[in-house]
Amino acid sequence: MKFMWFHLMPYTELPDDFREKNPSVWVDIHSSLFDPRRAHHMYNDFMDEMEFAAECGFDAICCNEHHSNGYGLMPSPNLIASSLARRTTNTALCVMGNSIALYNPPTRVAEEFAMIDCISGGRLIAGFPVGSPMDTCYAFGQNPSMLRERYHEAHDLIVKAWTEKDTFAFNGRYNQQRYVNIWPRPIQRPHPPIWVPGGGSVETWQWCAEMDYVYCYLSYYGFKAGRATMQGFWDEMARIGKDRNPYRAGFLQFVGVGESRQHAFDLYSEAAEYFYGRCLHVDPRFASPPGYTTEATQRAGIQGMVQRAAANSASATPSASRIGNTPRPTEMKQIVDEGYVIVGSADEVVEQLREVATDLNVGHLMLLLQFGNMGKDLAKYNTKLFAEKVMPKLHPLFSEWENRWWPQPMENTQRAEVPAYLPKVAAE
């Protein structure tokens, strides 16, 4: 199986009373909380951590896109990925991803991803998220009633821009371009692997299966909460006649490795409580712009609630407005009990992750080993322990399956030599 080291790049110095004094970590978080000189150090620490993860042997390093967000400092993940392309050699670069409905025209994504693929020698995984309501509709002002239509049209345009040899005209509902002919073109043929992060919508599962894309369930709430979604995904794959190749799926999990369970629990409590307490403090008024959730998904959700209510003999009136309003624990004991963060000695983590991977049947495990306000030293400790003591024992899992969704880079012998950066030499 594949191990992918994921960074959200959280601002690490939100104040202790952040929750009490601020309505939201996202959209309208106050600019006075952001110190660019501190962010200089954060960005550099974060990129050190990602490069370290690559050195430690992780199969991929992952970054993603957020806007006006106190826990995600990457409005443009492509900037990070292009830097990492120069400072890593064999690690896959997973940009998870670009919210393609937001780019005008979307050929911008085709171009930038092609650049990263060329610079890195064909190591890019191209993630195409719809994007959260907070990012897309509120921070970026995209119309929630058109977001999904724009997403699908942008996808069609980008794939065609990557694959069509001749200059073509694109006559879309939302995008019209007379001359589409991107330079550069991606190394990977027909194009870099496309991965789609999604929630629990049946339409997304069907679309991923039809297009042969990897479906990723990126929840902050761990394997216990993710079980039902992944079960639904595999049921749908079975229904439409697809195999259970675990590499069809990706799953995100927070992990903290220590000497023992108690040691790990103590070591990662502060960072976990910072993340679940401050970073997920999102004002529910930004959770459900009308039209963001399709009517089919609303219908399924309401019917699900009706069925659950009926099963409980309750007579509660169903409401579509519960999304984003669920209270979640913010204390370490509950965080661990609920499975949001897996903690333990290396062997204990191996056993828990083996269970997660086999139970959820996911071949791509995306790991958050830096989270919240965790400093560089602890992040590196966690990363190194995981790479040395956990990863080797789980790598053979799913070896009977072919991973058709992994990047196909150029042969090493054909790649450019990237000289190490030596500040002393540069200064001369």
Added chain:
Amino acid sequence: MSEPETLTVDVNGFPTRVWRKGSGPKLGFLAGFGGLPRWVPFLDKLAEQRTVIVPSLPGFPGGERGHSVLDNQLDWVLAVRELLAKAGLVGADLAASSVGGALAAEMAAIWPDSVKKLALIAPFGLFDEADPATDPWAQRADNVAGLMCADPEIWKALKAVPDGANSVEWPIEQTRANEAAARYLWPLGNTKLEKRLPMIKAPTLLIWGEQDQIMPRGYAERFAKGISGPTRVRTIAGAGHLAELDRPAEVAAAILEWTA
């Protein structure tokens, strides 16, 4: 309160509900934010003296998914023009609230002969950075009722699932109304209507709920200043954004007097 006659007209392939009640000269009404999932006392008040005709806006309750094929201002304006024509409202007096108000103003501006007299209740369509309208789509669910009506219970009663209604489809229809408004007005409610206000020649009554928490009262003057025809501003005490729901008798009386 008796039920109106319900007709169905086709707009862009979507069956669209048109309510009709009363007798006398025709008076049209276009609903505000959230639409009209049920007949309301305000419409009965109008029907006491006039033939009141209420076409559903695309995507609003009674308007199916008509909004889903409307991609820009021109699409919206032409859809509503077709709706008015099929409802027999061309050349009649027209009243409209909130979201509907922005579209009614377009009708009067672009087709001056199509609207005899106009009454707008806290219409959308403008945006002033120095005096911004409240964002109706970024609200906690339990705050919406109090933003729409001075008496939140009136909004809640409007939106409550009626006995015998489909309890799955009903909430989806209410969300759809908010989506349709968003499709037309996202993100600021600014349709650049200000440029076209001088084209409005119809005598125009501007009605504002004194407790409107969505649309600032100052916008009434901006409308009055921009419109070429004679205008008058009426403030309704005890009413919120959807003044016709809070104070049906007073708002209906003001409209009937203006269009008499």
